[in-house]
Amino acid sequence: MLITVCLGILTSCSPTVKAVTPSPENPVSETLYAVVNTNQEKQTIHSFGASDCWGIKFIGKNWPLAKRNQIADLLFSKDVDGNGNPKGIGLSMWRINVGAGSFEQGEASNISSEWRREECFQNADGSYNWDKQAGNRWFANAAKVRGVNNLLLFSIAVPVHLSKNGLATGSPDASELGKINLQPDKFSAYAAFLADVAQFYTKSGMPVNYISPVNETNWNWITGAKGKAS
Numbered sequence: 001m002l003i004t005v006c007l008g009i010l011t012s013c014s015p016t017v018k019a020v021t022p023s024p025e026n027p028v029s030e031t032l033y034a035v036v037n038t039n040q041e042k043q044t045i046h047s048f049g050a051s052d053c054w055g056i057k058f059i060g061k062n063w064p065l066a067k068r069n070q071i072a073d074l075l076f077s078k079d080v081d082g083n084g085n086p087k088g089i090g091l092s093m094w095r096i097n098v099g100a101g102s103f104e105q106g107e108a109s110n111i112s113s114e115w116r117r118e119e120c121f122q123n124a125d126g127s128y129n130w131d132k133q134a135g136n137r138w139f140a141n142a143a144k145v146r147g148v149n150n151l152l153l154f155s156i157a158v159p160v161h162l163s164k165n166g167l168a169t170g171s172p173d174a175s176e177l178g179k180i181n182l183q184p185d186k187f188s189a190y191a192a193f194l195a196d197v198a199q200f201y202t203k204s205g206m207p208v209n210y211i212s213p214v215n216e217t218n219w220n221w222i223t224g225a226k227g228k229a230s
Contacts, residue, residue: 046093046150047092047093047150048089048090048091048092048093049091049092049093049094049095049150049152050075050091050093050094050095051095051097051154052094052095052096052097052136052139052140053097053156054097054115054116055115056135056136056139057103057118057119057133057134057135057136058115058135059071059135059139060134060135060136060137060138060139060142061134061135061138062135068138068139068142069142072139072142072143072146073087073088073146074087074088074089075088075089075091075094075143076088076090076091076094076142076143076146076147076148077090077146078090078146078147088146091143091148092148092149092150093148093150093151093152094139094140094143094148094150094151094152095151095152095153095154095212096136096140096151096152096153096154096201096208097118097136097154097155097156098121098153098154098155098194098197099118099119099120099121099132099133099136100118100120100155100156100157100158100159100160100163100168101118101119101120101122101159101160101161101168102116102117102118102157102160102167102168102169103117103118103119103120104119104120105117105160105167105168109160109167109168109169110167110169110223110227110228110229111168111169111228111229111230112228112229112230113230116229116230117168118133118156118168119132119133120132120159120160121133121196121197121200122159122161122193122196123161124161126189128196128200130200137204140201140206141204141205141206143206144205144206144207148207149207150207150209150210151201151206151207151208151209151210152208152209152210152211152212153194153197153198153201153208153210153211153212154211154212154215155194155212155213155214155215156168156215156216156221157169157181157221158180158181158182158186158190159190159193162182162183162186162189162190162193163181163182163183164176164181164182164183165181167181168221169181169221169222169223169229170220170221170222171222172222172223172224177220177222178220180214190213191213194211194213198211
């Protein structure tokens with residue numbers, strides 16, 4: 001799981017001092033000082049990234065090419081226009097959802113919104129269809145073309161044919177809460193699946209450097225009272 005950090009951009013490399021004085025709107029009892037020394041490094045942030053969940057599968061596959069490229073520029077471009085304004089936010093990492101096959105299941109997936117269903121590259125017999133997830137693949141390539149040098153694959157659910165209940169959602173059964181929805185003898189098959197997907201992307205020229213095999217492990221994605229997961 002990645003942590004999103006909001007950064008204030010400092011224009012000076014020297015220590016910055018900001019005095020806060022008492023006022024009716026700011027009734028502090030004494031003057032407070034905030035000192036930021038930009039020459040003293042405390043932390044290194046690896047990358048500035050975002051995820052392709054959930055609408056990219058529709059946008060990247062169905063939207064007009066001009067609009068897709070415009071969105072990709074806003075996300076990934078590091079170029080500036082003639083006035084020195086950035087054309088995009090210059091992401092340096094793009095996270096790609098590795099689907100579990102709930103999209104192919106449709107309503108039978110028990111996931112109420114088709115936006116939260118994803119295709120799976122792997123068929124139940126272990127063969128692959130690399131034409132799946134076309135929208136996700138289009139944006140991954142668009143990121144690469146615009147200089148994003150870190151792609152991260154992440155999985156929200158194991159392929160449905162490897163899961164205990166045949167679904168991408170977990171079981172609401174109390175005995176299963178906190179447990180991975182993966183058949184006990186399928187751990188190696190799941191690892192091989194992720195490795196195959198990573199190899200597919202890298203052979204396509206896309207720089208996959210990281211895999212998050214179980215995304216947001218603190219979240220129980222289970223069906224609710226109406227038998228549907230949100």
